[in-house]
Structures are given as C-alpha cells and as structure tokens.
Amino acid sequence: MVDQRAARRAALLRHGTTDHYLDPVLYDFEYRERVEDIAWYREQVGPQPISVLELGAGSGRITLPLLGDGHCVTAIDRVGPMLEHLRQKLDRQIAADMLPTDARERVTTKLGDIRKLDLPDNSFRCVLAPFNTLMHLYTTADLQACFGEIARVLQPGGVCLFDVCLPDFDWLMWDPADRHSVTPFIDPNSGRRMIYSTNHTYDYATQVCHIRIYYDPAPPAGETFVPPTNSEHVVHLAHRQIFPEELRALLPWVGLELVKHDGGFCGEPLTIESESQVCVARKAG
Numbered sequence: 001m002v003d004q005r006a007a008r009r010a011a012l013l014r015h016g017t018t019d020h021y022l023d024p025v026l027y028d029f030e031y032r033e034r035v036e037d038i039a040w041y042r043e044q045v046g047p048q049p050i051s052v053l054e055l056g057a058g059s060g061r062i063t064l065p066l067l068g069d070g071h072c073v074t075a076i077d078r079v080g081p082m083l084e085h086l087r088q089k090l091d092r093q094i095a096a097d098m099l100p101t102d103a104r105e106r107v108t109t110k111l112g113d114i115r116k117l118d119l120p121d122n123s124f125r126c127v128l129a130p131f132n133t134l135m136h137l138y139t140t141a142d143l144q145a146c147f148g149e150i151a152r153v154l155q156p157g158g159v160c161l162f163d164v165c166l167p168d169f170d171w172l173m174w175d176p177a178d179r180h181s182v183t184p185f186i187d188p189n190s191g192r193r194m195i196y197s198t199n200h201t202y203d204y205a206t207q208v209c210h211i212r213i214y215y216d217p218a219p220p221a222g223e224t225f226v227p228p229t230n231s232e233h234v235v236h237l238a239h240r241q242i243f244p245e246e247l248r249a250l251l252p253w254v255g256l257e258l259v260k261h262d263g264g265f266c267g268e269p270l271t272i273e274s275e276s277q278v279c280v281a282r283k284a285g
C-alpha cells in the first residue's frame with residue numbers, strides 16, 4: 001500500500017516536471033504575454049557581453065533575447081523538444097535578420113539535469129534560473145544540490161538570478177474539484193477551438209502543488225462550457241512551493257548571498273500581495 005502510494009507520487013512528479021514542456025509551440029503561445037521577466041533578466045545581465053548559464057532554458061524565451069544582446073549562453077534543459085524548439089527559433093530569427101548570424105556560435109544547448117552540472121568550476125559570470133524552474137526541484141536536497149552547483153560554476157563575484165512563486169495559501173487551498181482560468185483559445189498546432197482550464201491540489205506534507213491543466217473542445221457557439229468528467233487532454237504540472245525563509249537559509253549554506261529578494265520585476269517589495277520572489281544572489285568575490 002505504502003509502495004503503491006510512493007510509486008503514484010513518483011509518477012505524478014515525473015509527469016509534473018515533463019508534460020507541460022512536451023509541446024513547445026503551445027508553451028510559447030500560452031506565455032506569449034509574459035514579457036516583464038525578459039526585460040528584467042536582460043537588464044540584470046547587462047549590456048557588456050559575458051558568459052551566461054541558463055538553467056531550465058526551455059524554448060529560449062529568455063535565451064534568444066540574451067543572444068540578441070551579444071552574450072554567450074549555455075542553455076540547459078532536460079526536455080529535448082524544448083531545446084529543439086529553441087534551436088529552430090534561433091535559425092528562423094537569424095534567417096529573418098532578427099538575430100546576428102554569430103548568435104549560433106555563441107549558444108550551446110545541453111540536455112541535462114540542473115542538479116548535477118557537467119561544467120567546470122568558476123566558468124560563468126552569471127547563472128539564471130528563470131520562470132519557476134527551481135519549483136521543479138521537489139525536495140530540499142534537490143534544491144540544495146542545484147544551488148551548490150550554481151555556486152560551484154559561478155566565478156567569484158558572479159551572480160545568480162532567479163524567480164519563483166511566492167506561496168499563496170488562499171490559492172493553494174482552492175477546491176481541487178473546481179475549474180479556474182476557463183479560457184477559450186485556438187490551438188496553435190491544430191487550429192481547433194478549445195477551452196483551457198485548471199485546478200490544483202496542494203500536498204501540505206511535501207509542499208508540492210499538483211496543477212492539472214485541461215484542454216477541452218469548445219462547445220458550439222452560444223452554448224455554455226460545461227467541464228466534461230473525462231477531459232480529452234490533461235497535463236500535470238507539479239510545483240514545489242518555496243518559502244522566503246527557505247531561500248534565506250539555503251543560499252548562505254552554499255556560499256551565495258541573497259542580495260535582492262523582491263516581490264516583482266519592477267523592484268516591488270516582497271509582501272502578501274506579491275506573486276513572485278525575484279532574486280539576485282552573489283558568490284563571494
């Protein structure tokens with residue numbers, strides 16, 4: 001019985017860290033309006049070309065603008081289709097003169113796990129883990145391993161930039177059976193009229209929120225959408241909640257100093273209203 005529960009939990013986490021990233025075209029469509037973070041990462045990395053390591057680079061939402069700014073970027077992710085999509089977008093943007101041709105020589109894409117980096121010590125000025133990537137590290141040991149690797153590969157005085165959600169107990173406690181964010185859209189792959197909706201279950205013991213994203217065919221025009229009991233396509237997304245005090249405790253352990261811990265990408269203070277924790281950590285120089 002215990003084994004079955006453990007196996008089910010392991011499967012949920014496996015799906016929860018992969019399924020949302022198997023369709024990069026849909027991923028880019030869903031986050032097409034998320035641009036504030038791109039501006040923040042570009043500004044923090046700065047205008048001088050440097051070597052940047054991006055953890056969980058995905059489809060290159062942040063990578064490609066950094067290449068446009070002249071940086072050398074090593075982009076790591078463990079989902080092949082996301083990195084493949086990044087490379088296709090790079091080719092298309094070079095062909096359309098949106099990126100210089102030397103961008104191809106300045107990027108390295110690597111399939112890998114951010115808990116164990118196959119990279120030399122002291123090799124990057126800057127390491128990024130954008131858009132909740134660290135929320136896929138489900139245990140404290142995993143988070144510690146990743147921060148340890150970041151500290152190892154950063155040059156002395158180098159910085160780590162990342163953002164994760166601020167846990168929101170009101171939201172975490174919503175009824176798991178309700179449907180939220182019900183949104184009609186045209187599937188960018190098939191052109192079908194669809195309905196997007198979500199719900200979630202928070203596991204207090206593990207601090208992991210299990211989000212279900214439902215994709216259902218839209219009802220005929222004029223009819224109200226009623227969520228079906230068996231949805232056509234359900235994507236599982238598992239996010240470990242990371243509390244501010246955990247960050248303050250973990251980073252010094254690996255030799256990183258948390259120098260900025262904001263509540264948004266425009267320097268907002270971290271308060272009960274904040275959706276994100278936007279962080280800068282520095283390795284001692």
Ligand SMILES: C[S@@+](CC[C@H](N)C(=O)[O-])C[C@H]1O[C@@H](n2cnc3c(N)ncnc32)[C@H](O)[C@@H]1O
Pocket residue numbers: 017021055056057058059060061062076077078079082112113114115130131132133136137
């Ligand atoms: C929310 S996406 C962020 C993608 C991109 N940085 C962005 O801002 O759009 C999180 C990414 O982290 C990757 N990821 C999650 N856990 C990982 C791990 N342990 N090792 C490598 N990549 C991981 C996922 O495959 C996914 O592409």
